[in-house]
Amino acid sequence: RPFAVGMHTRTGIEYIPFHAECKLMGKVENYLALILKFMQESLKGIVKTSIVDIQRMEQIPWIEKTPSQVCLLTDLMKFIQNTETAITALANNPNAMKNNLDEQKKSLTSLIKAVMQNLNEETMAKVMVLIKSETHSRDVIEKLIQEKVSRIDDFVWQSQLKAYWSNEKDDCHLNVCDAELWYGYEYLGNGDRLVVTPLTDRIYVTATQALHLKMGCSPAGPAGTGKTETTKDLASAMGKACYVFNCSEQMDYKGMGDIFRGLAASGSWGCFDEFNRLVPEVLSVCSMQFKCVTDALKKGESTFIMEEKKCQLDPTCGVFITMNPGYLGRSELPEGLKALFRPITVAVPDFEMISENCLMAQGFED
Numbered sequence: 001r002p003f004a005v006g007m008h009t010r011t012g013i014e015y016i017p018f019h020a021e022c023k024l025m026g027k028v029e030n031y032l033a034l035i036l037k038f039m040q041e042s043l044k045g046i047v048k049t050s051i052v053d054i055q056r057m058e059q060i061p062w063i064e065k066t067p068s069q070v071c072l073l074t075d076l077m078k079f080i081q082n083t084e085t086a087i088t089a090l091a092n093n094p095n096a097m098k099n100n101l102d103e104q105k106k107s108l109t110s111l112i113k114a115v116m117q118n119l120n121e122e123t124m125a126k127v128m129v130l131i132k133s134e135t136h137s138r139d140v141i142e143k144l145i146q147e148k149v150s151r152i153d154d155f156v157w158q159s160q161l162k163a164y165w166s167n168e169k170d171d172c173h174l175n176v177c178d179a180e181l182w183y184g185y186e187y188l189g190n191g192d193r194l195v196v197t198p199l200t201d202r203i204y205v206t207a208t209q210a211l212h213l214k215m216g217c218s219p220a221g222p223a224g225t226g227k228t229e230t231t232k233d234l235a236s237a238m239g240k241a242c243y244v245f246n247c248s249e250q251m252d253y254k255g256m257g258d259i260f261r262g263l264a265a266s267g268s269w270g271c272f273d274e275f276n277r278l279v280p281e282v283l284s285v286c287s288m289q290f291k292c293v294t295d296a297l298k299k300g301e302s303t304f305i306m307e308e309k310k311c312q313l314d315p316t317c318g319v320f321i322t323m324n325p326g327y328l329g330r331s332e333l334p335e336g337l338k339a340l341f342r343p344i345t346v347a348v349p350d351f352e353m354i355s356e357n358c359l360m361a362q363g364f365e366d
């Protein structure tokens with residue numbers, strides 16, 4: 001009888017074994033749901049193991065043993081724990097944050113030195129992504145010192161994306177301000193991650209608040225400013241599957257309804273690129289369709305009715321729309337649809353400031 005024992009990434013350089021054999025029997029939709037359950041349980045078990053391993057193992061052996069997305073999650077948990085401990089200790093030890101910064105720089109330097117070693121392809125990919133993550137962590141600590149943050153509930157710290165392990169619920173949750181979102185355990189492989197900038201952090205705050213308020217999020221701005229990529233990167237940090245849909249004038253309300261139902265039932269995130277390219281007739285129906293989803297989310301229901309069809313609802317689903325305002329051939333969103341999305345304006349980056357930061361980073365590496 002056929003059974004599955006693990007997962008490979010699309011690139012084929014990472015493999016994760018299941019915690020048990022998954023029997024592929026019966027109807028396809030049944031055993032695919034079982035595979036999904038095995039994927040989430042296996043990743044959750046690996047995260048629990050990694051939380052212990054990161055404290056007792058050397059850096060490179062731990063990276064070699066641990067899958068890429070679990071490396072990033074566990075490393076973020078460790079950074080959050082160390083920083084909050086340092087902030088709390090400031091009352092008795094004024095140098096606590098500076099000591100934490102030195103430890104962070106030491107960890108980052110060892111990762112940079114590891115790149116110069118003869119690592120295999122899989123480990124090299126993990127180390128490169130961890131360098132991006134730890135560089136941002138270093139910048140966050142420097143900002144906390146600069147802003148003279150002395151309390152955990154200070155907004156400068158609260159506005160950061162933070163990961164914690166809840167012993168009470170035996171699960172991982174991520175917090176930004178008062179928004180608390182549980183990790184999705186979607187296997188994402190060892191893909192790349194964005195370099196986190198202050199703008200990325202601001203989009204994270206708006207997007208997580210939108211999800212917390214059971215709304216959609218609408219980043220708007222010129223092309224090439226990172227609206228879609230930031231949404232995908234936040235989904236990766238949350239362990240969620242994110243599907244990108246390029247909207248066009250040919251899309252009709254039936255297709256949009258099917259997409260909304262699919263996202264709601266699977267708990268996935270959908271990012272609709274150039275949403276205002278849809279024709280006004282479709283946009284007006286979309287406002288009714290998405291309102292069905294948001295109303296059910298606010299009521300805490302597990303099912304909802306859309307266009308006389310009963311649909312399952314996973315409360316962790318999310319909808320993001322990106323727009324390029326002012327372009328020719330773009331529709332104005334109906335007021336009823338605007339009210340369902342939290343907007344954020346994304347600006348073109350300041351390239352002079354980026355060049356200056358790159359030179360500073362280069363000086364640190366040298």
